[in-house]
Amino acid sequence: MNSNVWVIPEWSDDLVRGGFSFRQGGFSEGPYETLNLGAKVGDDIEKVRMNREVVATAGFGPQTEWVMAQQVHGHNVGVVGRRERGAGVTLEMPPIQDCDALVTNEPETTLVILTADCVPVLFYDPVHRAIGAAHSGWRGTTQHIVQQVILHMQFLYMTEARDLRxxxxxxxxxxxxxxxxxxxxIVRNEFGENYLVSRFQKPGKYLLGLQDCIKRDLIQMGVxxxxxxxxxxxxxxxxxxxxxHRKEQGKTGRECGIIRLNHFE
Ligand SMILES: [Zn+2]
Structure with missing residues (x-):
């Protein structure tokens, strides 16, 4: 196990590798200290590339096989494969436009979602050998992006929700x-009052657990x-x-949710 990336233990057969990065063990300085993976947050691009290499060598494939989404706080899902590899990695190849989630059944294609408070969600269908990754902040969550990912996987890969991890x-x-x-x-309309906690002596302010909303959406789909x-x-x-992002007042780096299918012999 690599200390920079928490690899999901139950999934770590030879066929798939999924995980989440932490901020230690990288090269960036200041507010980006140290394993910042975001290239658009004001950090030194060369350091970002070196940091991404730290994650790549933790079993997530070369950066030339990574695919990133533009992440615009929407609910669109990008269907990617061999041809999209490298999207978001170099200036020549921009991230997959206008989407906040990615799905694939192509081995050796690594899906990468960048976050710093928003919820990264990873999907694995071990039966049909397909994966997904989503960026679910409050906008994505209230647009039910995780359900969009499952709908895409069902349609494209014959995924059954009950098989999904x-x-x-x-x-x-x-x-x-x-x-x-x-x-x-918006949360009230989409999920109901139960997902909001009113703040004591702070009228109009609520505490929200996006993770609870996401779990409800997953279970509703049959996961x-x-x-x-x-x-x-x-x-x-x-x-x-x-x-x-919130605690550090916008001046910070990005961690990632990352998932990859290995080649099936
Ligand atoms: Zn907290």
Whole structure:
């Protein structure tokens, strides 16, 4: 096990590798200290490339086989394969446009989602050998992006929800995630009042657990609760381990959710 990347133990057969990165063991300095994987947060690009190499060598394939999404807080799913490899890695090949989730059944194609509070969610169908990765902040969550991923996997790969393994990565939790009335209203409409906790003596302010909303969406689609894993780590509570956009007031790096199918002999 690599200390920079938490590899999901139950999935670590020879066929798939999924995990979430932490912020230690990289080369970046200042607010990006040290394993920043985001190329658009103001950090030195060469250091970002070196940091990504640290993650790549933890069993996630060369960067030329990585695929990244533009991540625009929407609900679109990009279907990728061999031809999209390298998207988001170099300036010549931009990330997959206008999407916040990626799916593939192509071996040796690594899906990468960058976050710093938003929820990274990884999907693995061991029966039909397909994977997915999603970026689910409050906008993605209230647009039910995880359900979009499952719908795509069902249509494209014949995935059955009951076979799916899902992992929810480090992200801001209810302890630290305060939202105001406009966001609360959308959550109320999509998930109901039960997902909001009113703040004591702070009218119009609520605590929200995006992870609970995501789990509800997964279970509603037929994913078994026993097949949902949660890193259970709050980014805002653990800025020693993780980047937190909110806690660090926007000046910080990005960690990742990353998943890859290995070649099947
Ligand atoms: Zn917290």
């Amino acid at each position: 899902v992992a929810i990565g480090p992200s801001i939790h209810r302890c630290c995630y305060e939202v105001d009335e406009p966001v609360a209203d 078994s609760p026993a097949n949902i894993e949660d890193a259970g780590l709050c980014t805002s509570c653990h800025t020693d381990l993780l980047f937190s």
